[in-house]
Amino acid sequence: MRVTFFLGPFPIVSETFIVDQIMGLIARGHDVRIHAQAPRPAQTTISPIPAGQGTDSASRPAQAPDAALPELGLRERTLYRPTARSHRFGRALQTAGLALRHIGRAPVLTLRALDAARYGRAAASGQILRALIPLLVAEREGRRTGIVHAHFGPIGALAAALQEIGAFHAPLVATFHGYDVHVFPRQRGPRYYARLFDRAARIMVGTQFMRERVIALGAPSEKIAVLPMGVDLERFAFHVRAGRADRAPVVFSVGRLIAGKGFEDGLRAFRLVLRAHPRARYWIVGEGPLRPRLEEIASRELEIGHAVRFLGRRSPAEVAELYRQADLFLHPAKVAPDGWVESQGVVLAEASATGLPIVATRAGGIPESVEDQQSGFLVPPGDDEQMAARVSQLLDDAALRGEMGRRGRRLVAERFDRAKLTERLIRIYEEALR
Numbered sequence: 001m002r003v004t005f006f007l008g009p010f011p012i013v014s015e016t017f018i019v020d021q022i023m024g025l026i027a028r029g030h031d032v033r034i035h036a037q038a039p040r041p042a043q044t045t046i047s048p049i050p051a052g053q054g055t056d057s058a059s060r061p062a063q064a065p066d067a068a069l070p071e072l073g074l075r076e077r078t079l080y081r082p083t084a085r086s087h088r089f090g091r092a093l094q095t096a097g098l099a100l101r102h103i104g105r106a107p108v109l110t111l112r113a114l115d116a117a118r119y120g121r122a123a124a125s126g127q128i129l130r131a132l133i134p135l136l137v138a139e140r141e142g143r144r145t146g147i148v149h150a151h152f153g154p155i156g157a158l159a160a161a162l163q164e165i166g167a168f169h170a171p172l173v174a175t176f177h178g179y180d181v182h183v184f185p186r187q188r189g190p191r192y193y194a195r196l197f198d199r200a201a202r203i204m205v206g207t208q209f210m211r212e213r214v215i216a217l218g219a220p221s222e223k224i225a226v227l228p229m230g231v232d233l234e235r236f237a238f239h240v241r242a243g244r245a246d247r248a249p250v251v252f253s254v255g256r257l258i259a260g261k262g263f264e265d266g267l268r269a270f271r272l273v274l275r276a277h278p279r280a281r282y283w284i285v286g287e288g289p290l291r292p293r294l295e296e297i298a299s300r301e302l303e304i305g306h307a308v309r310f311l312g313r314r315s316p317a318e319v320a321e322l323y324r325q326a327d328l329f330l331h332p333a334k335v336a337p338d339g340w341v342e343s344q345g346v347v348l349a350e351a352s353a354t355g356l357p358i359v360a361t362r363a364g365g366i367p368e369s370v371e372d373q374q375s376g377f378l379v380p381p382g383d384d385e386q387m388a389a390r391v392s393q394l395l396d397d398a399a400l401r402g403e404m405g406r407r408g409r410r411l412v413a414e415r416f417d418r419a420k421l422t423e424r425l426i427r428i429y430e431e432a433l434r
Helices: 013-027 088-102 109-115 127-140 155-167 184-188 192-199 208-216 263-276 291-301 316-326 346-351 384-396 398-415 418-433
Strands: 002-009 031-037 078-080 147-151 172-174 201-205 224-226 249-254 279-283 308-312 328-331 356-362 375-381
Touching: 002 155, 002 398, 013 031, 013 308, 013 356, 013 418, 031 127, 078 127, 088 127, 109 127, 109 155, 127 155, 127 375, 147 155, 155 172, 155 192, 172 192, 172 418, 201 208, 201 418, 208 224, 249 316, 249 346, 263 279, 263 291, 263 328, 263 384, 279 316, 291 308, 316 346, 328 384, 346 356, 346 398, 356 384, 375 384, 384 398
Parallel strands: 002 031, 002 147, 031 078, 147 172, 172 201, 201 224, 249 279, 249 328, 279 308, 328 356, 356 375
Antiparallel strands: none
């Protein structure tokens, strides 16, 4: 089967679930191609594209060097669309140059891609034209498109416009993840996805919570498939943790440092934990705009800086090792002021796979990843005292931590095993082809 992944910035260290999906298909012998936007250096720990190999080439999208596609051998499978110029005048000149370069080879598609009367600012800004170019390059090189699988709603909407102008004729599948449902429609209007919902053969979401959200936006229920993002059970292997009196217990969190992840609540809860467990330590992996504020809260407002480590952005292998070193996983997520809320929380499945018990909130789709009282504890979002009480309960009871860890591993093996979910993904593609 031929599958073309239609993506935003790729690869991004915080979106390993997309890489896992791609690698699962390749391992089963499927022909996977990737059309994407080059990531900014701040979005990835992987080596950036060297100078002179940027993505403004009008004749061919730049391909990332092997170092920018970690350990995967995806360089020859990936085409990058030209990066938009930052200023409006520069984008206008860029769009004109791209149109002149390609109109001779694909006049109808080029003109349709610039139809601002039909496609609004996506056409006027050159966005559709830039996204068209990898498809034109692939066609010239004899690469058939196959099923197009778009990740994130706005990228799916862009792919739907390309399908409508005739840039490809294969079935379109789109996966929604979170901000694209909770935030983006507020910014662009409730009918922003109407074309995508009409043209897509399948709409995929990770949880029943997200299914209800996309239906509320207008997605036909018969097109929706619930397919969680999976976890590699070998990478995140189960680890038996033997409690040691000479070792400080570690509470661990992973996530972008944004409001919806609730790390301020997590820090306030951890201050309460320290009253009963003064040797405890709190490790937080992730980057984001709130890092300076969170560091300020920990060190000056709460005066717990000595017990909190902000570890920044880490590779998947480093995160897997940190799971092994921790004693429990804390996920204090909540609804952000802009409406964003956790849709699944892949890190919950990763932590459970390694045998970590969970303390998390009931925000968004989290209850579909954590079985309350079984693989962990669920508390109301923003309830620092309950959160602290459950963390302290687990730190006090090694036997309970072990039992919840074992149940969590079984839960992940049943619901989130990447190998099983890849097989389900293939069946969804087959349904789309029919």
